Amino acid sequence: MTNTANTKYTTNTTNDANTTGFTVLVTGATGRVGRRVVESAEAAGLTVRSASRSGAVRFDWADRSTWAEALRGADAAHIAHLPDVGAPGAAEAVGAFARLAVELGVGRLTLLSARGEPQAHATEQAVRDSGAAWTVVRASWFAQNLSEGPLLEEMRGGELVFPAGEVLEPFIDTRDIADVVVAALTGGGRFAGRTLDITGPRLLSFRQAVAEVAGAAGREIAYVPVSAREYGAALTQFGVPEGEVEFLIELFETNLDGRNAMLSDGVREVLGRAPRDFADFARECAEAGVWKA
Numbered sequence: 001m002t003n004t005a006n007t008k009y010t011t012n013t014t015n016d017a018n019t020t021g022f023t024v025l026v027t028g029a030t031g032r033v034g035r036r037v038v039e040s041a042e043a044a045g046l047t048v049r050s051a052s053r054s055g056a057v058r059f060d061w062a063d064r065s066t067w068a069e070a071l072r073g074a075d076a077a078h079i080a081h082l083p084d085v086g087a088p089g090a091a092e093a094v095g096a097f098a099r100l101a102v103e104l105g106v107g108r109l110t111l112l113s114a115r116g117e118p119q120a121h122a123t124e125q126a127v128r129d130s131g132a133a134w135t136v137v138r139a140s141w142f143a144q145n146l147s148e149g150p151l152l153e154e155m156r157g158g159e160l161v162f163p164a165g166e167v168l169e170p171f172i173d174t175r176d177i178a179d180v181v182v183a184a185l186t187g188g189g190r191f192a193g194r195t196l197d198i199t200g201p202r203l204l205s206f207r208q209a210v211a212e213v214a215g216a217a218g219r220e221i222a223y224v225p226v227s228a229r230e231y232g233a234a235l236t237q238f239g240v241p242e243g244e245v246e247f248l249i250e251l252f253e254t255n256l257d258g259r260n261a262m263l264s265d266g267v268r269e270v271l272g273r274a275p276r277d278f279a280d281f282a283r284e285c286a287e288a289g290v291w292k293a
Helices: 034-043 064-071 090-103 118-128 149-157 174-186 206-217 228-237 242-255 266-271 278-287
Strands: 023-026 047-052 076-079 108-114 133-139 159-162 194-198 222-225
Touching: 023 034, 034 047, 034 174, 064 090, 076 090, 076 174, 090 108, 090 118, 108 118, 108 174, 118 133, 118 242, 133 174, 149 159, 159 206, 159 228, 174 194, 174 266, 194 266, 206 222, 206 278, 228 242
Parallel strands: 023 047, 023 076, 076 108, 108 133, 133 194, 159 222
Antiparallel strands: none
């Protein structure tokens, strides 16, 4: 799934900022959103510094000695905190990183945040308080969570067990998130000091989303809803640390309680076009054989 050219989804690349020689540091550059930010930024003509724990530009949230070298000389930075923007310790780490960025002359920051996640608010505030020209991008549930990462093997195995009940979610394509991030970084003052709420174009339950994937892939894939506590117990059996499990249980119980069952016009406002539809995502991934058993 690459950010290939498609006239239906062409982004308005007219930027307020002069992007000639503009260097952006992308943290989490190998992640589901990060690597699309890299692709979108390169397509916009930016000089991209792709940072990860094992990449050419080394960056590790757990090793602060890697931060300054990654930041030095960059004009802007995109922040994606792992394992989650609302995880314990995230606000302290992101705040320290953002302040260091400002000290080193990196005055433009974007933060990838989660829509409907109160646990993330302290991290968002830490970026606001850093002194940078900031933009918070609050995104709904990623469509690519079903095609990449830990849920993929379950999907390939023909059954997704997940604690989302029948709640409706406006699944968003991570390519749209990336394009919004790049627009915020290159838009001069248009999006500075703003929190952007972005979603996909329609509401789907996880059952409906799995059914659309199954239809596109031409195979049976079941959706089995469980409680957050049941899901947490399974994670514990798989060796996920107890503290992380407790955080995830709390996250699922709040973020997937229906509070996100509404659409926003954020993508259209920023990019001047509609967000990509889940059906297009499912078709493209199926054609690429993503969900083959």
